[in-house]
Amino acid sequence: MAKSALLVMDVQRVIVERFGDDPDYLPRLSRAIDAARGAGIPVIYVVVGFRKGYPEISPRNKAFGQIAASASAGGGFADDRATEVHPDVAPGPDDLIVTKKRVSAFAGSDLDMVLRAAEIDSLVLTGIATSGVVLSTLRQAADLDFGLTVLADGCLDGDAEVHRVLMEKVFPRQADVVTIDAWTKSVTA
Numbered sequence: 001m002a003k004s005a006l007l008v009m010d011v012q013r014v015i016v017e018r019f020g021d022d023p024d025y026l027p028r029l030s031r032a033i034d035a036a037r038g039a040g041i042p043v044i045y046v047v048v049g050f051r052k053g054y055p056e057i058s059p060r061n062k063a064f065g066q067i068a069a070s071a072s073a074g075g076g077f078a079d080d081r082a083t084e085v086h087p088d089v090a091p092g093p094d095d096l097i098v099t100k101k102r103v104s105a106f107a108g109s110d111l112d113m114v115l116r117a118a119e120i121d122s123l124v125l126t127g128i129a130t131s132g133v134v135l136s137t138l139r140q141a142a143d144l145d146f147g148l149t150v151l152a153d154g155c156l157d158g159d160a161e162v163h164r165v166l167m168e169k170v171f172p173r174q175a176d177v178v179t180i181d182a183w184t185k186s187v188t189a
Contacts, residue, residue: 004147005120006036008089009046009105009127009137016086019128019156026088028180029126032154033089035184042118043095045085046105046133056101056108064102104136112144122147124183125175126154130163138175148175151183 011029036043050056054068091097101108115123123146127133134155141148150171157163171177178186 003118003120004122004124004149005042005044005115005118006032006124007044007046007105007126007137008033008085009125009133010048011045011086011089011126011128012047012083013086014083015128019158022156025153025156026086029154030089031184032124032126032151032180035187036124037092037094039187041124041187042120043092044111044114045091045095045097046109046111046127046137047083047085047097047099048101049083049099050101102136103132104140105133106137106140106144115146121145122149124149124151126151128156130155130157130166131159132157135166135170138171142174149183150175150177151180152177154180 008029011026016026033043050068057064057068059065085091085097096114098105098109098111098114100106100111105111123137123141125134125138125141125148127137134150138148138150150167152167155163155167157166167177
């Protein structure tokens with residue numbers, strides 16, 4: 001029987017503010033988190049974070065180079081409060097927090113080690129952005145032979161069409177794509 005974990009990825013204040021057009025997103029995500037905890041499914045928060053001065057970021061990295069430049073100018077990731085998990089879905093005392101250094105939840109983190117140590121072989125993915133952390137993590141997790149479920153309404157993206165195409169055409173090739181309501185019913189049944 002599969003042993004699952006719920007991944008809540010990049011739901012940090014600074015990222016929620018960039019993608020926060022859906023006022024129902026955090027309450028929906030909170031329901032999924034509560035259902036996981038109630039069913040004894042580990043909740044693992046994946047956050048992006050860097051050391052002071054951003055030594056992990058190469059100037060050749062187009063996306064992360066912009067983050068370092070913005071933070072050096074006092075924006076975005078420069079503020080510890082901005083990079084914390086959004087308080088509406090804050091980690092509980094038994095939840096784990098894994099810090100990554102790139103787009104995928106596995107890149108520059110010890111996520112794989114944490115999952116293997118707990119004998120977790122199935123992941124339930126949520127996060128911001130669908131075309132970023134969710135897509136990158138799904139692809140890498142599939143290559144690592146994890147069973148995968150994506151909570152379609154537990155993910156956000158700045159482009160609704162990209163989100164739709166990923167959920168309807170790309171992700172189903174490697175994962176079960178379901179709603180939070182359908183998933184919570186299945187784990188609390």
